Amino acid sequence: MSIESIIKEQLEAMDIEQIEDLFDIASRNGSIFKDISPGEIIQSLIRGESIFDLNDILGAICNHFMHEITGSIVLGIQIVAICIIIGLLKNFSTSFSDETVSSLGIIVCSCCVMILCLKVFMEVYKICSNSVETMTVTMQALLPVLVPLLIAMGSFTSGSILNPFIVTAITIFNSILQRVIMPAIYLSCIFILVNSLSDRDYVKKLALFIRGFAIAAMGLSVTLFSGLTIMQGMVTKTADGMLAKTAKYSVDNFVPIVGGFAADSIDLILSCTTIIKNGVGIFGLIIILTLLIIPMVKILAVAIVFKLTAVITEPISNKTISDCLNEIGNTVITLAVILFLGAMMFLIFLAIIIGIGEGKLWR
Amino acid sequence: MEIAKEWVKNIFIIIVAISFVEILLPHGNMKKYLKFIFSLIIMAIILSPLAILVE
Numbered sequence: 001m002s003i004e005s006i007i008k009e010q011l012e013a014m015d016i017e018q019i020e021d022l023f024d025i026a027s028r029n030g031s032i033f034k035d036i037s038p039g040e041i042i043q044s045l046i047r048g049e050s051i052f053d054l055n056d057i058l059g060a061i062c063n064h065f066m067h068e069i070t071g072s073i074v075l076g077i078q079i080v081a082i083c084i085i086i087g088l089l090k091n092f093s094t095s096f097s098d099e100t101v102s103s104l105g106i107i108v109c110s111c112c113v114m115i116l117c118l119k120v121f122m123e124v125y126k127i128c129s130n131s132v133e134t135m136t137v138t139m140q141a142l143l144p145v146l147v148p149l150l151i152a153m154g155s156f157t158s159g160s161i162l163n164p165f166i167v168t169a170i171t172i173f174n175s176i177l178q179r180v181i182m183p184a185i186y187l188s189c190i191f192i193l194v195n196s197l198s199d200r201d202y203v204k205k206l207a208l209f210i211r212g213f214a215i216a217a218m219g220l221s222v223t224l225f226s227g228l229t230i231m232q233g234m235v236t237k238t239a240d241g242m243l244a245k246t247a248k249y250s251v252d253n254f255v256p257i258v259g260g261f262a263a264d265s266i267d268l269i270l271s272c273t274t275i276i277k278n279g280v281g282i283f284g285l286i287i288i289l290t291l292l293i294i295p296m297v298k299i300l301a302v303a304i305v306f307k308l309t310a311v312i313t314e315p316i317s318n319k320t321i322s323d324c325l326n327e328i329g330n331t332v333i334t335l336a337v338i339l340f341l342g343a344m345m346f347l348i349f350l351a352i353i354i355g356i357g358e359g360k361l362w363r
Numbered sequence: 364m365e366i367a368k369e370w371v372k373n374i375f376i377i378i379v380a381i382s383f384v385e386i387l388l389p390h391g392n393m394k395k396y397l398k399f400i401f402s403l404i405i406m407a408i409i410l411s412p413l414a415i416l417v418e
Contacts, residue, residue: 103386183367202378203374203409
């Protein structure tokens with residue numbers, strides 16, 4: 001019986017259609033990986049081929065980035081146009097009898113810039129929030145498939161302790177992100193925008209403080225959850241190693257004559273399960289990466305447009321507007337960082353599960 | 364959550380209103396005193412959640 005036929009039999013007995021559906025959901029907004037399924041990944045794992053082509057992926061990312069830049073350049077052009085009007089109004093202030101008229105004009109233009117910025121920021125915020133939500137759903141769908149595989153390959157302790165632990169961590173993390181951290185960044189964006197209306201800084205420090213708080217909370221929760229999970233993973237891995245060695249030793253020595261062969265064939269079947277588990281895990285990694293990279297490129301494109309607009313409008317408009325555009329660029333980058341940290345934590349969780357029961361456990 | 368929403372809304376409206384009113388003020392001696400009073404109002408609004416905590 002060859003390894004491939006064992007794996008094919010095991011795969012057919014499993015229900016992995018649900019995960020394949022997740023890949024379709026993840027690549028709805030465009031994907032950088034070509035269509036790929038857990039079966040294909042496992043095939044290439046056995047043959048030792050590479051799963052994807054690096055050049056293709058880099059090319060896809062570049063294309064996507066240019067596409068997003070051209071999509072959001074409209075915003076930049078609109079803002080620059082309004083800023084040119086502001087510059088004109090500043091010069092006309094002497095020709096009007098009263099300075100009040102031009103000041104009013106400038107503040108109305110600032111309101112227009114504010115509304116444009118808020119619209120784009122809302123869009124980016126929604127993309128970020130959707131992406132985090134889909135990542136959580138992906139993890140919650142992957143775990144029920146991965147954990148039985150863990151138990152099937154003999155990691156009883158890991159399977160029974162890690163599963164509830166990771167599910168709890170993911171759920172708590174998701175609600176902290178959606179209820180506290182992302183709204184805080186939204187608030188800081190609103191304060192920065194409203195601060196651009198007058199020449200004096202009324203709430204600038206408050207906005208920066210709220211943003212700093214959001215970043216600190218994010219760092220703290222990622223460190224806490226991933227640290228605890230890694231520790232748990234280490235402990236259960238050692239316990240499982242003991243269990244597995246004892247099982248193999250007793251089959252080998254206490255079953256007369258055929259014991260040695262039995263122990264070896266147990267070894268073979270269990271390592272096949274390990275390959276399947278790693279294939280499914282890698283498929284999960286690919287889904288999380290797709291969910292990370294596509295919104296990330298979009299968010300960074302918007303951030304670059306904001307920053308460039310700030311650079312362009314600095315000479316012609318007033319100081320408050322270009323400062324505000326610059327700060328909103330920073331806020332958008334903060335959103336990208338938070339998305340990245342969140343995805344990083346999910347990747348760590350998957351890597352821990354893939355790492356459990358690597359080959360040497362059975363030697 | 365509701366309190367935070369209310370707070371942000373208040374700050375937003377007050378600052379927008381004050382930046383409009385500041386421009387429309389007549390030039391004169393009173394302008395700087397009025398500006399000071401406006402700043403006091405904004406400070407009071409920013410500190411308003413503290414009142415709930417004290418209660």
